[in-house]
Amino acid sequence: MSTPLGDFIRAARDRIQPETLGLPPGDRRRVPGLRRSELATRAGISVEYLTRLEQGRDRHPSPGVVNAVADALSLDPAERDHLRYLMKITDGAACTGARVPAPPSRHVRxxxxxxxxxxxxxxxxxxxxxxxxxxxxxxxxxxxxxxxxxxxxxxxxxxxxxxxxxxxxxxxxxxxxxxxxxxxxxxxxxxxxxxxxxxxxxxxxxxxxxxxxxxxxxxxxxxxxxxxxxxxxxxxxxxxxxxxxxxxxxxxxxxxxxxxxxxxxxxxxxxxxxxxxxxxxx
Incomplete structure (x- = not known):
């Protein structure tokens, strides 16, 4: 089951134009942006681990891994903040288990x-x-x-x-x-x-x-x-x-x-x- 964190990483990877990073665009690419292997190499992590992140099978990435992925994706400050937030809620969901849906409070102080x-x-x-x-x-x-x-x-x-x-x-x-x-x-x-x-x-x-x-x-x-x-x-x-x-x-x-x-x-x-x-x- 995918997670917001995994969805974000995939979306950010797909939007990158390979040629902006000095990679050949090529006609044989089957993905619109970076391949997993290319992002994994830039981030210094394995393709297998990146796959687990994107597919939601690893919900506890370390801050160092998250920062490396952010650097590899060339995220701007707002995107980095969002990535850290998604890391927090993804990790929180894994730690607390099943949650009971609840509406937000409408009370105004x-x-x-x-x-x-x-x-x-x-x-x-x-x-x-x-x-x-x-x-x-x-x-x-x-x-x-x-x-x-x-x-x-x-x-x-x-x-x-x-x-x-x-x-x-x-x-x-x-x-x-x-x-x-x-x-x-x-x-x-x-x-x-x-x-x-x-x-x-x-x-x-x-x-x-x-x-x-x-x-x-x-x-x-x-x-x-x-x-x-x-x-x-x-x-x-x-x-x-x-x-x-x-x-x-x-x-x-x-x-x-x-x-x-x-x-x-x-x-x-x-x-x-x-x-x-x-x-x-x-």
Missing amino acids: AGARQTLELLEPAVAFVTNRWGDVLAWTSTFGLVMQDVGLLEPAEPNLTRFVFTDPRARTFFLDWDQVADERAFDLWLGPSLESTEWFIDQLTPLAGDELTRRLHRHLTPPTVPLGLRHPSGHELRWDRETMELPAADAQQIVVLLPADTDTELAVARLRHDARSRPLRAVTG
Whole structure:
């Protein structure tokens, strides 16, 4: 049975162009990137051991082996962080045995809600790695009005992206957002909660989700583009504040990336009555 760690190594190996490492591309290659033998040689490990890693038959690689594989794959800092995280959850799953699936907590601490109040009238919300939208400022509610995201009793950005047809129109680059949402699922605080969410979502999202889950490649950091129902195209830079690890939550602030977005949001606020902060708790 494969593991997230093994999936990541295979995906990273497949994306490397051999010629960038001084290897002949050749017409006889049966894989799109590096062969296992080539990666094993670069990392200083055996092909047999690399095969066990990729197939999930070795769940306890040493930090030295992981660092050697990262060097051999020429991973950037964000990818190295993700590789180390996957090593942690893969090893943890092996140590603890079978886990009982459990949903993540939807409780938002009073301090997080107070922080949102201080951020008003910024466009900000509390979320977690699964995409639950747990609390938000009035301006976030205004921007998301009539979009569909906040319609459910328990809004979830990941579910909205993969299951609501309106999302493909709302996001200017839907594929980028879908890649981000799938990648973030692996960064949850516990493997059992992540597995619970994936099990719930996969039957609805299908291949669009599963093929991204096994890719494990870090999405680029780009502005978020939205096609607002008002007719405006809004572009945002995103700043994320991590809350204590026990909360497994974040405060995300959307900052206008251009003057047109800033003016459009000012017009939306001017035309709408003030909306109170709403928090969804479990």
